Each structure stands twice: as C-alpha cells, then as structure tokens.
Amino acid sequence: MTIDDIQCIGVVGTGQMGCGIANVVAMSGWDVLLLDVSSAIVKVALERIKADLERAVTKGILHPGHVAPCVARLHPIGRIEELAEAQFVIEATPEDSELKTDLFRQMGVCCKPETILASNTSSISITLLGKAAERPDCVVGIHFMNPAPVMRLVEIVRGLETSQETVARATGLVMRMGKTPVICIDTPGFIVNRLLIPMINEAICLLQERQGESDSERTPEAIDLAMTAGANHPQGPLALADRIGLDTVLAICEVLHHDLGDSKFSPNPLLRKYVEAGWLGRKSGRGFYVYPPRLAIGI
Numbered sequence: 001m002t003i004d005d006i007q008c009i010g011v012v013g014t015g016q017m018g019c020g021i022a023n024v025v026a027m028s029g030w031d032v033l034l035l036d037v038s039s040a041i042v043k044v045a046l047e048r049i050k051a052d053l054e055r056a057v058t059k060g061i062l063h064p065g066h067v068a069p070c071v072a073r074l075h076p077i078g079r080i081e082e083l084a085e086a087q088f089v090i091e092a093t094p095e096d097s098e099l100k101t102d103l104f105r106q107m108g109v110c111c112k113p114e115t116i117l118a119s120n121t122s123s124i125s126i127t128l129l130g131k132a133a134e135r136p137d138c139v140v141g142i143h144f145m146n147p148a149p150v151m152r153l154v155e156i157v158r159g160l161e162t163s164q165e166t167v168a169r170a171t172g173l174v175m176r177m178g179k180t181p182v183i184c185i186d187t188p189g190f191i192v193n194r195l196l197i198p199m200i201n202e203a204i205c206l207l208q209e210r211q212g213e214s215d216s217e218r219t220p221e222a223i224d225l226a227m228t229a230g231a232n233h234p235q236g237p238l239a240l241a242d243r244i245g246l247d248t249v250l251a252i253c254e255v256l257h258h259d260l261g262d263s264k265f266s267p268n269p270l271l272r273k274y275v276e277a278g279w280l281g282r283k284s285g286r287g288f289y290v291y292p293p294r295l296a297i298g299i
Contacts, residue, residue, distance in 0.1 A: 001087065001114050003172040008033060010086035012103060014045030016245060016283050017120055018092035020148030023049050025090075026070040027062075027149070028177045033086050034076050042076040049074060052149065081110045088173065090142055092120040095251035100124055101132040108133030116166055118142040122193050122248065123255040126159035126186045136161035140170045143190060144179075146244055154179045159186045188259040189252065196240075197252050197265065203227075203237035204268040207288070220288040238288040242281030250275050 010033040011022045018036075022045070025032050036042050050071050056062035080103075083089055089107060093099055100119060107117050117139045119129055130136030141157025154174045158167050167183065174181040184190040189197060203223050224236020241249050253267035274280075274287065281287030 001169070003169060003176060006087040006173065007031060008086045010035065010083045010089035012036075012080075012083070012089065012091045012107075013093035013120075014042055015092070015094070017144065017146060017148060019045050019048050019052070020146065021090055021092055021120065021144055022074060023052055023070075023149045024144070024177050024179075026073040027053075027066070029073075031073045031075060033083060034074060035078075035080060035083065039076065039078055046071075046074055046076065056149070080106050083107060083111055083115075086111070086115060088116045088118065088169075090118045090120055095122055095124065095248055095255070097124050097128070097255070100129060104129045104132040104139065105134075108135055114138070116140065116169055118170060120144055123189050123252045123259075125188075125259075126157045126162065130159045130161055137163040138166055140166050141184070141186070141190070142170050142174065143192075145192070152178075152180045153192070154181050155190050155192060156181045156183045157186055157190055158183060162186075189256050193252050194256070197249065197256060200237045200241045200244075200249055201253060201265070201268055201271070204241070204271050207238065208268060208270040242287035242289055242291075244281065245283055246271060246280050246287050247275050 008031040009025050011018050011025065012035045014034055014036045022032050022034055034042050034045060036045065053062060053067045053070055057064050057067060089111060091100060091103055093103060100121060104117060111117065113135065115138065117133055119126065119141055120143055121141060122143060126139060126141045127136070130139035133139050136159060139159055140162050141155060143155035143157060145151035145153050156167060156170050156174065171181045171183070182191065188194065206223055207220060220238040224239050227233045227236045250267050250271055253265055256265035278284055279286045282291050285291050285293065
C-alpha cells in the first residue's frame with residue numbers, strides 16, 4: 001500500500017485534538033471516519049469542525065468554496081468495527097495509557113492487516129501500543145501540535161518494532177497535509193514535550209512561589225511577558241499550557257515523571273489543583289487566564 005492507496009482515514013476521539021486532526025485530514029482531500037464514545041459527542045464535533053472551517057474563511061486562510069466539500073468528507077460512525085473501511089487510523093483520545101492500549105487492542109482486531117494504526121499521544125510509549133495491537137510493525141506515533149490546523153510540526157514516532165515502511169508512509173501522509181515531519185525515537189515525551197513540559201511546569205512553580213507578592217508581580221501575564229519579550233517566544237508558557245489543556249499537561253508530567261524518575265517532571269501542586277477544579281484552560285473557559293466562550297474552543 002502506498003500513500004496514493006489511502007482513500008479514507010479514521011480519527012478516533014473528537015476532542016480538541018481529534019477535531020483539529022479531522023479538519024486537517026478533510027482539508028487535505030481524504031474522507032474521514034469520526035468515532036467517539038457516543039453519537040452525540042460526534043455530532044458536537046462535526047459542528048465544531050464546521051465552525052472552525054468557517055472561522056478560517058473569515059481569517060482569509062480558507063476559500064469559502066472549500067468549506068462544504070470538507071464537511072462532506074466527514075463521516076460519523078458508531079462502532080469501532082466500522083474502522084475496517086479506513087486505510088489509516090489516527091487515535092486522538094485523552095492521554096490515558098489504559099484507554100489507549102485497550103483501543104489499540106480492539107483496532108488490531110477489527111482493522112485490516114495492512115492498515116496503519118497511529119497515535120497522537122504526547123508521551124505514551126508507541127512500543128506499548130504496538131504490542132497491544134499485536135501488529136507492532138504497523139503502529140506509529142503521529143503527534144500533531146495544537147492547534148493542528150495551524151501548527152506545522154508533526155512528530156513521527158518510531159516504536160521499537162515499527163517498520164521503516166510504516167514510518168515512510170506516515171511521513172508521506174504528513175507531508176501531503178502540508179506539515180513538517182520530524183522523526184523521533186520512542187522515548188518519554190519524544191522531542192517537543194521532553195523540552196516543553198519542564199518549562200511549563202517551572203513557570204507554574206514560579207507562579208506558585210509568587211503568591212505572597214503584589215498582584216502586579218504575581219500574574220501569569222508577568223511570567224509570560226518575560227518569555228515573549230525576553231526569549232522571543234511567540235506565546236508564554238502559561239498561555240500555552242491553557243491552549244494545550246491543563247489536564248493534558250498534567251498527564252504528560254505524570255508519564256514523564258513515572259517513566260524517567262526525575263523530580264523535575266513532578267507536576268506542581270498548583271497544576272493539579274487547577275485540574276481538580278476543572279480549570280483546564282481554553283477548552284473549559286478558565287485556566288491561568290479566563291476566556292470568553294468565543295475564544296475557549298476556537299483555533
């Protein structure tokens with residue numbers, strides 16, 4: 001099977017990342033099978049993707065005539081067995097090892113033997129997921145940055161037994177989407193999160209340490225400004241954490257801390273407290289910043 005043989009791509013999980021990935025896949029001309037735990041969730045996802053496409057039109061990113069064809073390529077499905085119609089599947093469920101391994105076990109049974117099974121995981125072992133699927137040569141990481149329609153980079157993660165052919169197909173797929181692939185070994189956090197998450201965690205530590213100072217000195221804005229103006233980062237670490245989702249940041253911290261055993265990856269208690277409160281960032285409307293509804297879920 002070559003890239004030209006891929007006609008249909010499955011996306012499992014229709015949260016923030018799943019919607020973004022489905023958007024990119026549909027805009028690239030492939031049919032998309034959308035699967036989640038309920039039809040109601042998928043219906044909301046379809047509405048969100050359409051809204052994101054229309055927002056891209058207003059920003060001049062997308063031609064108005066492309067919205068309807070993209071929406072027409074999105075096909076909700078209700079059972080995992082229906083993924084058998086896809087030649088490539090991208091899993092984009094929450095960063096939970098048990099959930100992902102169970103999904104890959106099921107996909108390994110119901111998908112055709114030649115189908116490539118990819119995970120958008122930020123930190124979980126691709127080797128582990130390959131073993132669960134019982135076809136480790138056909139399992140690969142394909143980690144999009146958030147928001148997927150905007151960010152160029154995609155990490156292609158080679159598990160211990162991922163074949164070179166699978167890596168080549170995943171790389172070709174990403175390039176046809178107009179993205180920039182970087183091939184990574186299957187190490188905790190891969191490249192981006194191995195470097196990014198300690199910075200975000202340290203920024204949260206700074207915020208917690210400054211709790212006794214004046215309001216003007218202990219704001220997330222002050223910490224983020226130091227990195228945007230001082231290190232030329234396009235976005236500060238706390239604003240970026242809100243965009244990623246604080247629950248996802250916490251999950252990645254915990255995986256890195258567990259797998260590497262290094263205290264620098266231990267999640268700050270303030271991060272855990274925010275997640276317990278449901279302050280997850282842009283997707284919930286509140287994290288280190290407060291977001292109006294229009295911005296909470298937009299690109």
